[in-house]
Amino acid sequence: MKHVTMRQLRIFVTVAKEGSITKAAERLFLTPPAVSMQIKELETQIGMALFERNARRFELTTVGEYFLLYAKKILDLVTEAEELAKRLQEGAVGELKIGMVSTAQYFVPQMLGDFRREHPGISLSLRVGNRAQVVAMLESREIDIAVMGRPPEGFAVRAEAFAGHPSGFVAPPDHPLADETRSIDPKVIRREPLIVREAGSGTRAAMDLFFAERRVTPTVAMQMESNEAIKQAVIAGLGVAFLSLHTVGGELARGELKVIPVRGTPVVRSWYVVHRTSQFVAPTVEAFRYFLLERGQSFLQQHFPHVAAICERLGAA
Numbered sequence: 239m240k241h242v243t244m245r246q247l248r249i250f251v252t253v254a255k256e257g258s259i260t261k262a263a264e265r266l267f268l269t270p271p272a273v274s275m276q277i278k279e280l281e282t283q284i285g286m287a288l289f290e291r292n293a294r295r296f297e298l299t300t301v302g303e304y305f306l307l308y309a310k311k312i313l314d315l316v317t318e319a320e321e322l323a324k325r326l327q328e329g330a331v332g333e334l335k336i337g338m339v340s341t342a343q344y345f346v347p348q349m350l351g352d353f354r355r356e357h358p359g360i361s362l363s364l365r366v367g368n369r370a371q372v373v374a375m376l377e378s379r380e381i382d383i384a385v386m387g388r389p390p391e392g393f394a395v396r397a398e399a400f401a402g403h404p405s406g407f408v409a410p411p412d413h414p415l416a417d418e419t420r421s422i423d424p425k426v427i428r429r430e431p432l433i434v435r436e437a438g439s440g441t442r443a444a445m446d447l448f449f450a451e452r453r454v455t456p457t458v459a460m461q462m463e464s465n466e467a468i469k470q471a472v473i474a475g476l477g478v479a480f481l482s483l484h485t486v487g488g489e490l491a492r493g494e495l496k497v498i499p500v501r502g503t504p505v506v507r508s509w510y511v512v513h514r515t516s517q518f519v520a521p522t523v524e525a526f527r528y529f530l531l532e533r534g535q536s537f538l539q540q541h542f543p544h545v546a547a548i549c550e551r552l553g554a555a
Contacts, residue, residue: 244316246280247309248271250288257295271522310333315491331359332522337372337381338364339440340465341482342509349537353529360522366544368463369437383513385530387440387482394515398527399508400534405444406505407498408469408486409478417498421552424452424500431459431467431477441465445480448505449481476478483545484538491544497552504549509534 253262253273263270266506288302305407313411315375322331338346346538365372365381373390375381389397393548407427409416415426428449434456435442449456459477462468472479473494489495497504512528513523539546 242280242283244313246283247313249276250280251306251313252410253289253296253311254302255276257297259296276297276455279454282516283530293465306522330357330492332520333361333363334383334520334522334526335381336354336365336383336385336526337375338366338385339369339372339387341383341387341439341441341485342368342464344482344484344487345538345541348541349530352447352533353526354453356529357522357525360525365538368436368439369443371389376512379514382520383526386510386512387507388443389512395512396515396533397512400511400530401509401511401538402535403507404483404504404545405441405480405498406483406508406548406552407478407480407505408472408490408495409498410473410475411480411493411496412475413496413498415478415498418499421501422548424449424502425455427478427498427500428454430457432456433460433462433471433477433479435468436461436463439463441480441482441485444505444507452502458536483548484542487542490548497548501553506549509538 245414246360249262249266249268252265253259256262256265259270259273259277263273266273277289284301284305286301287299288305289296290299308409336346336350354360354362365375367375369386369388372381372384372386376384376390376395377393379433387403389395409430413420415430416488434445445456460471462471468479468481469486469489471477478498483490483497490497511527511534513519513527
């Protein structure tokens, strides 16, 4: 039976339903001899007769009745597989494992709400870590796609920028530097107690590069692995911090934090959507990738208007 074809199964089921070679041929848009030949070949493959021929009607043999049950199951499964493949191709169903750096948690979950409404058949799982952790998850294939500020190196990925990512120095609203209108020399910041992210985070890497390029050694007062903890420490007056402005968008809008106008800031990088390159990229991955590339920039502009206004003001300073 290994040479039985789907065409033969469809013809067999149609003949069984119609009880006639001629009627089956009409339904299948084939000639009666073509249908008859396919039935004979199928019976040869099986080694037993599937129909009893009489003057009026083709009737199933006992073997034919059993075979009809399995033929229908096979055709139904193939139909289901074809429908599933079509839906997958459209990115409509499947599982999508997303990784994101902790800084992205201030907007990615909100975007996923819109994504789910457009793709209700996609099951989502979300993992959060610092840059080094997300890169490791991507390399080990624990996640399908990632949102991060700096693409990984050392293995083949496709990384595409989908939005601007500004970072800057923030302080409590009563800090002496918070009301400065002129740009401040970065050397002034080295006198301030600095609360920093841990090594391995994209925010820390961007801050270290900022100081290294200006040959400034900052005074690190405290290191934390949480943006939330850093924000609360700054609000409490324990120091200043270099953070993604998307991370502090709410606090800036409410006046709980202010941006210090340090010369050379905001440091504008990009948000990237990243996935491993391979011969096959799942339709679910393509659906999310396209969604971010199409909507990411406008979403951030719409949901972080205060950040956009600050960046414009600092850029003009």
